[in-house]
Amino acid sequence: MSAVTLIKTGFTAGELDPRLVGRSDLDALAKGAALLENVVVQVTGGVTRRPGMRRSTDVPGGMRLVPFDGADGGAVLAFGPFKVDVIIGDAVAATPNTPAAANWSSLQVPQLSFARLGESLLICHPDLEPRQLVRLASGGWQLRKWSFAIPQGAPAPFPYREPFARFAADEVALQPVKTGLAADQPIPRDSLVTLSASAPVFTALHAGTRLRIKGRQVTVQSVQSTTEAIGLVLEALNDGQTTRDWDEQAFSQAHGYPITVGFWQDRLVVGGSRDLPDAIWMSRTGRYFDFDEGTGLDDEAFRFRLGTERNHAIRALVSGRQLQVFTSVGEWALSGDPLTPATIRADQQTGIGSPVARSLPPVEVDGATLFVSRSGKELREFLFTDDQQAFQAADLAVLARHLLADPVDMAFDPIRRLVLLVRADGSMAAATIDRENGIVAWSRLTTNGLVRAVTHLDGRTWLLVSRNGTVSLEYLDDALGxxxxxxxxxxxxxxxxxxxxxxxxxxxxxxxxxxxxxxxxxxxxxxxxxxxxxxxxxxxAFTHVIEPVRALPLPNRVQDARYRVVRLSFRLLTTLALRLDLGSGPVAQALPAVPGGFTGDHAVRVLGWRRGIETTPWRIAQDEPSPFTLLSVSHQLQVID
Structure with missing residues (x-):
């Protein structure tokens, strides 16, 4: 029999996947725990009872949160079926909704994507005409359709400088026929023409869609058959001859709408659409709604596709040192300095893939882009490495894979250094991240209700929480328990x-x-x-639970050795209550009554022999709404050799 002292100096490995309990060779076992619930790991190593949640206001039907920052503190935008609520302070300040404006259903809200543009928010969904939520100078809010640029001096009805694309096969030809004019004669603006296609291309959804014939726009007024439609000429046509030089409005009911949107080098970037999921459109420099490709000048708009043997459906865009493009099957980096139609270059970096069932935007943490993998079981760090001169995508959840179960939302709290992932079951997985010191420590957060969404704005982490059928906006508050x-x-x-x-x-x-x-x-x-x-x-109430890894690092790494914990010493910081379970049930410990909480070592004696991972040597579980921080634990053991 030998005496052994083991000191757990911190919890910087976080809660560990139970499948790692057999890996006695892992250093993480000495720094991790079997269960860390409703505590957060400090970058210094200790664990602290998580902040409480303070109610702000009720948000009936709320499903998604989007931050809208501003010099005045900004607003939290709560999206629900056919509505968006603008919350300022602790009240709903505006609900700029009409059935036609807020055109998303409850099934479509999870797929919405967003991008900030000045005093507005761009809103996209592959099946819905995009919207723009605008904060007006008067302080009000307006939800409206996107408005593409109009050629200077053009009369109504306008030809818009929006993206166009070819959907029909290259061999399909189109002829505009104007009654009374020969095929070689020009067709003036405002003329009605019959559009005859050499193969079936039209559907009922083409009504109202604009076509471009030899660069000139025509609006489809009505569809007569799959090969014939009536069109209104918006820009005079050079002639009425049959041509294969034609394309269609890229975003329409017939072919779907943008999947996601972003900005890079003073251009609006549209990433993918329903029928062209791997296409990228870039606006003219400084003119965000002008997609006129012109003659390919440096500042003009352009488009291209991520052409590979796999179907890359674009899921998100992130602007960094390069434009990062996240697709369903891989991650790309776009470069070009300066960015022009001639200098743009797209290179696939990694092949992880992002979720397709919902929009789950990546978050930026200290220069790295964190994104959830397509499997939903990994949190990847997309980061450019100097030694490889390329992007890598390390898995930050490799030690806590069990906590990443069907994530539905994600946000980063820079003050607490916490990445928060909302899970479909209404709980959250939280990771304390300090990239400089190599710390990624996971814990789980639960509440008496279901968390639906999370975001961070103006120094606060905001949550949508459903309790007893009522959806409320709440925020984390360190002063609450x-x-x-x-x-x-x-x-x-x-x-x-x-x-x-x-x-x-x-x-x-x-x-x-x-x-x-x-x-x-x-x-x-x-x-x-x-x-x-x-x-x-x-x-x-919420209960915080700390349970150590049952596989203690005993001498000679004997997995099933019998041992007895003689004495435990818990080093606490500003703690008002401690409730320990040493095998016979939780017992409240008598801590010195110190204003602000006790700081020091609290020692207890322990009885009983243990073997292997049959039982845990100690467990903390308490719901007292008071400060609690555990820094380290010292174990004095007797081990049978």
């Missing part, structure tokens, strides 16, 4: 507090003047406190 929290104040301290109807028939924690005052069940929207207070906080 409860969720869905409401705060009340009174000039004269009192014991009876009303206005709690949202908590009816639910158990809540009561906090008066900063002190926990116990739990109770709310009835008739009010509670009675044991003593009068001037500041009252009420909210739902």
């Amino acid at each position: 409860v969720d869905g929290a409401l705060t009340f104040t009174a000039t004269t301290p009192r014991t009876v507090w009303a206005g709690l109807e949202r908590f009816n028939d639910r158990q809540v924690w009561l906090i008066g003047d900063g002190r926990p005052m116990g739990r109770t069940v709310v009835t008739d929207g009010s509670v009675v406190l044991p003593q009068p207070v001037g500041t009252f906080v009420v909210g739902l």
Whole structure:
């Protein structure tokens, strides 16, 4: 029998995948844990009870969150079926919706993609005509269609400088026929013509679509058959002869709309559409809605496709040192300095792929782009490396693959150094990331309800949370230890507090003047406190749990050796409560009563022999809404050799 002292100096490996418990050779076992729930790992190594969630306002039907920053603090945009709510402060400031303007259903909201353009937000979906949400100078908000550039001096109806593309086979020819004119005669503007195709190309959805014949635009007024339509000439045609030099409006009901949108080198970039998923269109420099390709001058618009043997459906665009293009099967980098139609170059860097069932935008962290893999089980770091002179895509979740289960949203909290991934089951996976020190530490966050979306704006991390059928906007608050929290104040301290109807028939924690005052069940929207207070906080409890890896690194790496924990010492920082389970149930520990919380070592004696991974030597589980930070744990063991 030998005496052994093991010191867990921190938790910088985070919660570990249970499938790693057999890897006694991994250094991560000494720095990780079997379970880290409702705690966040500090970059210094300790774990802290996560912030509580303070309620801001109700957002009925909310499904997605988009930040809209500004000098005045900006706004949080909450998207739901056929609506968008603009939330400023703790109230819905505007809902600029009409059935025709907010044209997305509940099934389409997950596929919406967004890009900020000045005082507006561009909104795309492959099956919907794109929209632009504009913050007006008056302070109001307007939701409207995209408006492409119009040639100077052109009368209505206008020919728009929008993207065009060829969808029909190269051999298909088209002839515009104007009654009374010979085929070699010019056809003037505003003429009605019959458009005759040499093969079936028209569908009923082509009505209202613009075609371009030898560079001149014609609007389809009506469709007569699959090979014939009636068109209105918007720009005078040189003649009415049969030609294969024709194409169609790239974005329409007939062929779908943009998948995603972004900006690079002062150009608006449209990435993919329903029928051309691998195409990229770039606007003229400084003229974001002008896609006139002209004669190929340096500042003119251009288009190209990611031509490979695989079907690359574009999913996201990220502007960095190069334009990063994320597709369903790989990741690309576009270069060109300066960017012109002649200098643009597209190179595939990696072959991971991004999710296709929903829009899950990548996030930027310290110069790296983090994206969820197509499998939904990996968080990849897309990063240019000097030694390889190329982008790499390392998996940041390789030690915690079990936590990445069907992610639906993602955001980065730069203040807490947290990447938050919302899962389909309503919980979150959180990763503390410090790239400079090589730290990626995962934990899981749960709440009494379902988290639907997350975003970060103006120093706050905002969450859409569904509780008891009500969807609310909440934000993380380090001063709270409860969720869905409401705060009340009174000039004269009192014991009876009303206005709690949202908590009816639910158990809540009561906090008066900063002190926990116990739990109770709310009835008739009010509670009675044991003593009068001037500041009252009420909210739902959440339990933080810390459980170490059961496979302790025993001497000689003997997996099934019998051992006895003689003494445990927990190093705490500003902690007010500690509840330990040493094998016979949780027991509250008596910590010194120090204002602001106890900092120091708390030691306990332990009884009983253990073997291998049968049981855990200790477990912390508590819902007290008070500060808690565990820095390290020292184990004094006796081991049978």
